[in-house]
Amino acid sequence: MTKMLKTLALTLLATLIVILPACRTKKTPAPVVAPTPVVTTTQPPPVAATPVTQPPDFVQPEAKVTEEALPSDIDELNRVAQQRGYIQDAFFAFDESTLTPDAQTALTNSANWLKKNPQYNLLIEGHCDERGTEQYNLALGDRRANTAKEYLATLGIDASRIRTVSYGEERPFDPGHDEAAWAKNRRDHLVLIGK
Amino acid sequence: MKKTTPALSVLLVLLASAAHAQTQIQTTIDQSKAQQVARIAIPFPGLPAGLDPQKINALFFAPLTRDIAESGVFAIAPLPPNVPPTPDLLKRISAAYLLDLRFSTTPAGGGGAEIDYLVDTRLVDSTGAEALPSKRYRAGEAALTKTAHTIASYIVRSINGKPGIFTTQIAFASNRDGFWEIYLMDWDGGNQRRITFHRGLSILPSWSPDDERMVYTSFSRNASEMYVINRRGGGRIKIHTGLALNTSARFSPVGHDIAFVGSVNGNPDIYVIRDDATNLRRLTTSYSIESTPEWSPNGRQICFTSGRSGTPQIYVMDAEGTNIRRISFEGQWNDDARWAPDGERLAYTSRVNGVFQIRITNVVTGESHILAGEGSNEQPSWSPDGKWIAFQSNRSGKWQIYRMRADGTDLMPLTSQGENKEPDWSKKVE
Numbered sequence: 153m154t155k156m157l158k159t160l161a162l163t164l165l166a167t168l169i170v171i172l173p174a175c176r177t178k179k180t181p182a183p184v185v186a187p188t189p190v191v192t193t194t195q196p197p198p199v200a201a202t203p204v205t206q207p208p209d210f211v212q213p214e215a216k217v218t219e220e221a222l223p224s225d226i227d228e229l230n231r232v233a234q235q236r237g238y239i240q241d242a243f244f245a246f247d248e249s250t251l252t253p254d255a256q257t258a259l260t261n262s263a264n265w266l267k268k269n270p271q272y273n274l275l276i277e278g279h280c281d282e283r284g285t286e287q288y289n290l291a292l293g294d295r296r297a298n299t300a301k302e303y304l305a306t307l308g309i310d311a312s313r314i315r316t317v318s319y320g321e322e323r324p325f326d327p328g329h330d331e332a333a334w335a336k337n338r339r340d341h342l343v344l345i346g347k
Numbered sequence: 348m349k350k351t352t353p354a355l356s357v358l359l360v361l362l363a364s365a366a367h368a369q370t371q372i373q374t375t376i377d378q379s380k381a382q383q384v385a386r387i388a389i390p391f392p393g394l395p396a397g398l399d400p401q402k403i404n405a406l407f408f409a410p411l412t413r414d415i416a417e418s419g420v421f422a423i424a425p426l427p428p429n430v431p432p433t434p435d436l437l438k439r440i441s442a443a444y445l446l447d448l449r450f451s452t453t454p455a456g457g458g459g460a461e462i463d464y465l466v467d468t469r470l471v472d473s474t475g476a477e478a479l480p481s482k483r484y485r486a487g488e489a490a491l492t493k494t495a496h497t498i499a500s501y502i503v504r505s506i507n508g509k510p511g512i513f514t515t516q517i518a519f520a521s522n523r524d525g526f527w528e529i530y531l532m533d534w535d536g537g538n539q540r541r542i543t544f545h546r547g548l549s550i551l552p553s554w555s556p557d558d559e560r561m562v563y564t565s566f567s568r569n570a571s572e573m574y575v576i577n578r579r580g581g582g583r584i585k586i587h588t589g590l591a592l593n594t595s596a597r598f599s600p601v602g603h604d605i606a607f608v609g610s611v612n613g614n615p616d617i618y619v620i621r622d623d624a625t626n627l628r629r630l631t632t633s634y635s636i637e638s639t640p641e642w643s644p645n646g647r648q649i650c651f652t653s654g655r656s657g658t659p660q661i662y663v664m665d666a667e668g669t670n671i672r673r674i675s676f677e678g679q680w681n682d683d684a685r686w687a688p689d690g691e692r693l694a695y696t697s698r699v700n701g702v703f704q705i706r707i708t709n710v711v712t713g714e715s716h717i718l719a720g721e722g723s724n725e726q727p728s729w730s731p732d733g734k735w736i737a738f739q740s741n742r743s744g745k746w747q748i749y750r751m752r753a754d755g756t757d758l759m760p761l762t763s764q765g766e767n768k769e770p771d772w773s774k775k776v777e
Binding site for chain 2: 247249275277284285286287288290291292294295297298299301302315316317318319320322323343345
């Protein structure tokens with residue numbers, strides 16, 4: 153019995169909490185409207201309004217959305233494709249050629265775009281940072297590029313669309329000599345090429 | 348404080364000085380220096396009127412005296428100025444030899460105003476007797492420095508009985524003209540000249556055994572390919588291998604084989620192909636990365652780099668690809684192995700405390716030591732007499748090529764324009 157009363161009381165209280173603010177809002181006075189400034193200058197005589205007559209066959213123009221064409225210049229295309237993330241480079245750990253989860257995501261995104269754009273082939277450039285030796289890094293870059301090629305093939309990209317080249321540490325993206333630069337330079341760089 | 352008896356103190360001092368002496372010996376010993384060094388006086392050559400002494404000095408006398416001073420066979424005996432080098436004077440300055448050089452000129456032929464230089468060369472001993480058959484050399488101005496190296500080689504070879512290396516060449520890659528191209532220079536860094544014009548990325552030159560050709564790698568149309576070119580730049584041919592990479596190409600010291608790194612589906616291995624692009628053979632079959640082959644001087648073995656242990660290390664195999672054994676065990680990254688002409692020592696690049704240093708390892712005895720220097724020091728190449736090593740270092744902030752004796756002494760920069768790397772010393776000695 154006591155429990156039932158308690159529940160009833162709580163329900164009433166809850167109802168009041170919900171209703172009260174609503175009531176208060178209603179009671180809020182209307183905002184004070186600023187007084188209209190008194191115009192002292194002479195008003196020009198009102199111009200007679202000409203009635204707007206619509207032509208009987210007027211049709212609203214359709215709101216148009218066009219898909220922007222990809223640049224025809226291949227260098228510009230690559231710049232745009234990288235900037236918009238259509239194709240994404242894959243990055244590696246030092247002296248490693250296995251794909252990190254991030255690298256796999258980058259390649260998966262690239263594969264999705266490549267599938268929808270079969271008019272392009274792909275060049276994968278394998279790159280290394282300067283901390284290794286040049287000759288071994290040329291071989292390491294070859295393996296990095298081919299690791300990405302194989303991965304893209306498993307995602308359904310025809311391997312015949314993909315070429316690879318290793319630049320080892322010959323063409324760094326960042327000329328710096330610290331870990332930030334090295335991390336940028338250990339990569340598979342994806343380049344769109346014509347068929 | 349611990350008490351030390353006087354006798355023990357003396358012993359400790361003796362031990363310390365002995366250890367010090369030993370260190371001294373180890374850092375200065377060099378076979379060429381340990382030989383008897385003969386003092387030689389070289390007066391500035393007599394010139395006919397009209398020849399510019401400064402030009403003759405720069406193009407001829409300076410390189411000649413440098414060669415002889417660095418030969419390890421002679422030490423230059425300084426001469427007082429404007430005193431005729433009589434036997435008495437030679438005796439006073441303890442000179443065992445006098446190199447007497449005289450210049451004259453003759454029309455070069457061809458009807459132009461060009462002249463040839465004639466250089467009469469006499470080596471006499473302290474009694475005034477001829478120590479060698481005298482010779483006359485003839486050369487145009489462009490070959491005057493080569494004449495100096497040739498004379499130095501003749502004298503050192505004749506007195507020492509061992510071949511000279513002063514006319515040898517060092518091939519290398521440089522970006523001084525905007526692109527990486529292949530260049531040549533004399534052994535002392537003189538006469539630097541470009542021989543490839545790919546306007547792309549051309550790297551890793553290697554001399555043929557007769558020094559007439561080079562093989563190298565050049566990138567074009569998004570692929571790296573192997574080319575052979577004549578020493579003077581002509582006759583370029585592409586060696587089509589059908590493989591990817593085509594890097595680290597090395598001419599065999601015997602025959603016409605080229606060892607290189609080829610790759611199929613991302614598996615770089617050591618391959619050999621003939622210089623007419625036939626008879627391709629695969630020497631390694633491991634799934635690991637293999638790179639950087641180099642023939643032993645007799646052509647029967649090949650050293651290379653492999654990642655099969657988890658890090659790049661040096662291995663040696665028979666030239667057929669059999670009998671693979673590991674050579675390097677120190678450090679987490681070793682590469683660029685080059686066989687010394689004695690067939691026993693390997694020089695290679697070894698990572699020590701985060702930077703690369705040149706390491707010398709004797710494959711017979713297993714003895715191994717580092718030739719430490721500032722910065723990273725990579726890609727050693729032996730002189731054909733095994734006394735010098737050219738290498739690349741970034742100690743100046745840019746990659747440049749240096750030369751040092753095989754014991755690490757007498758360091759000398761050879762390049763300064765742009766960046767320069769991958770020295771490969773020519774093979775022949777005189």
